Amino acid sequence: MVRQNNQLPNNLTQLQNLIKRDPESYKEEFQQQLAHFETTLEIFNLNPTQYNKKLDEQAMFLAQVAQCYLNEMKQFPQKIVDILKTHNTTLHNEMRLALCKCLILLRNKNFVTPFDLMELFFSLLKCQDKFLREFLKTHIITDIKNMNMKHKDMKLNSTLQNFIFSMLQDSNAKAAKLSVDILVELYHKNIWNDHKTVNIIADIGCFSKITKVMVASLKFFLGRDEEQEKKDSDSEDEIDPKDTMISNKFNKKTRKREKMVDKVKKIAKKMKKKKQKAPIFNFSALHLINNPQGFAEKLFKQLEASNERFEVKLMMLDVTSRLIGLHNLFLFNYYPFIARLLLPHQREVTRILQFAAQASHELVPPEVIEPVMKAIANNFITERNSTDVMAVGLNAVREICARCPLAINEDLLRDLVQYKNYKEKSVMMAARSLIQLYRQSMPELLHKKDRGRPTEASLELKTKKYGELEINDYIPGSEVLLQKEEITDKKDKNDKKKKKKDDSDSEEWVDVASSDSEIEITSDSDTSDDEEVEEEEEEETEGKDGENNEEESQNGDKPNESQTPKEGDRKILKAKRKLDKEEKVKNAREIAMEKIFTDEDFKRIQSAQIKKNISGVKRKSNVVEEEPEETGELVQLSAIENIYKKKKHDKSARLETVMKGREERDKFGYKDRRKNIHCSKTNREKRKTKNYQMVKHKAKGKIKRSFKDKQIAFRNYLIKQKKMR
Structure with a gap:
C-alpha cells in the first residue's frame, strides 16, 4: 500500500479514480497536484507558443476531479479562461484544443456559465485553426440543444440569441459565418425555429457585406436539397372507385x-390525394418573415446593384421569386429584369424560366407579366430553334399560366396551341399540355375544336376577371x-308494387348488398x-342523312327544317341549363341550412x-385528354425540362441492351447431354474439340465394320445408357 501511494504522483489516472471514490482520503495528493499545476502554469506563461504535455495532463486531471473539491477549485476555471484570452492567437494548436476540452468538461459540471463560455469560444474563432473552429461549432450547437432538451429557459435563450445575433455583424468573416451556420443548424434541429431567428437571418445575414455570410443565409431560405419530393404511391390498391x-x-x-x-x-x-395531403410548406422559413414585401424589395435592389458572381445572383433571383409567389407580392420591376435574361443561349436558362414561373400569381396584372411571355414566345417558341428549346419554352408558358391564367391573351394562346400537330413529339406534347390546362381553367380562350367534350364540371366553370374571387355560400355537389x-x-313504391305483383319479369335484378x-x-x-347508344345511332345516321339530303337537293326538294338546329333551339337549351344550374344552387343552399x-x-x-x-x-372530341400535374408552391425544374423524346439508340446503347438480354440465359452453342457438368466427357465428345492434326488419320476414309462389331458396339452403348440412368 505504501508503494502504491509513492507511485500516485506520477500515475494521475489511478489517482483520479481513487479520488472519485474517496475524496477525503486523498485530499493531500490533490492539493499537491494543484500546487504542481500552478508551478507548471507559471513556467508555461514564460513561453506560451510551445506545447506543454505536463500542463495538459494536470489541467485535465483537475477538471475531472473538480466536483470533489468545490472550494479549492473555484478559481481554476478562471485561470484557464485567462490563458486562452491572453494567448489565444499565440498558443500552440494542440495546447489550445486541450484547454478548450478542459473548459467544456467544467461547463458540463456547471463550473462555467454557457454565456461566458460562448463569448470566449467566439473570440477564439479568429485563430487560424480549422479543426478548432469545427470543434467549437459542434460544442455550441450540442450545448444549446441539451439546454433545451427538457424545458426551454426563455431568458437564457434570449441572452444567447442576442449574443449570436451581434456576432453576425462582426467584422471578422469567420466569426460571422460560424454564427450563421449555428443559427441555421439550430433552426433545422427545431430548437430556435421562431420568428426572431428567421428575421435576423433575413435582415442581417442576407444583406451582409461578407459574401460567405450572404450565401449561407440565402441557402437557408432556399432550403436543403428538396428531393422531397414525396414519393406518393399511385398503386391501384389505394383507391377503389367501388x-x-x-x-x-x-x-x-x-x-x-x-x-x-x-x-x-x-x-x-387525384381527389383522394388532395384530401389526404396536408398543406406542404416547401420553404417554411419564408412563411415566418414579418415584412416579406420590404424584404423582397430590398433584396431585389441589392441584386440590381450587385457585382457578385452569376451563381450568387441566381440565388438572389430564386429567393425573390419564391417570396413573390408565396406571399402574392407586387414587385413589378422583377419581370422586365428577368425577361432580359430569357435567351436560349443564356447560362442556366431553365432555372431562370423556373424563377419566372415561381414569381407569377393570380394578382399579377397581365400587362406587367406580358414582357416575360413575349420574351419566351419570341426567343424560344419559334421554328428556327431546336425542338428541345421549343418544348422547354412551351413548358415554361404552361407553368406560368398555371399560376396566372390571365398572363397570356387569346391570340397568343391560340397561336401556341397550333403546335399540337407538330411533327416532333416533344413540342406536340408540350402544346397539348397547355390545351389541357386551359380546358380546366378558362376553356373560352381556346378555339372551339380544342375545348374537348364539355362535361358538367366544365360547364360550371366561370371565367374569372383580374382580381375576382369565387366565394360559395354552399357546398358544391x-x-x-x-x-x-x-x-x-x-324504392318504397317499387317494394309495394312487388308485393302486389308476382311477375318476376317486370322488375330488374338489384344487388341487395x-x-x-x-x-x-x-x-x-x-x-x-x-x-352512348344514341351517339352511335347518330353517327350511323349522319352518313344516311347526308345522302338523303343530297338526293333531295338533286330532286329540287328542300331539306326538312327539323333536321337543322335553329338558333332558337340553342337559346332554349342554354336557358334550360341556366335554370338547372340555378335550381341546383338553390337546392344546395337549402340542404346546407337544414342538414348536418x-x-x-x-x-x-x-x-x-x-x-x-x-x-x-x-x-x-378528337384531342386526347391528359391529366394535368398539380401545381404547388414550388415550381419543379423537371416540369420545365420535361421533354417527351425518343432516346438515341446508337451502337453502344444497342450493345448494352443486347448484353442485358443475355443475362441469366443459357450459353449459346452446342450442349452436351451430361446431367452433371463436372463429370468427364466421352472420347467421341472430346474428339470434337481436339485439333484437326490429331484426328485427321481417323477421318481419311469410311471405315466399314462388320455386323458383329456393330452388334457389340450397340450392346455396349445400351449397357452404358442403363448404368447412367
Missing part, C-alpha cells in the same frame, strides 16, 4: 366504357343529397349507356363531383 367498378360489372363491355372507367380511377386518385330522398321514395351510392351510380351508368352532413354524405358529394368530370353533353 361505384364505377360495380356499374361496369353488369354493363356491356365496350372500349368507350373502359376509357370511362380509367378516367374515373384517375380523378378519384350537395344537391345530390336531395336526390337520395327521391330514390328512397321510389350494394349501398345507395352504388345503386345511384349504376342507374347513372345505364343512362350513360343509353347516351355526415361522412356518408360527404362521400356521396365527392362521388357526384367525380361524375361531373365524366358525364357531359353529347359532343365529339
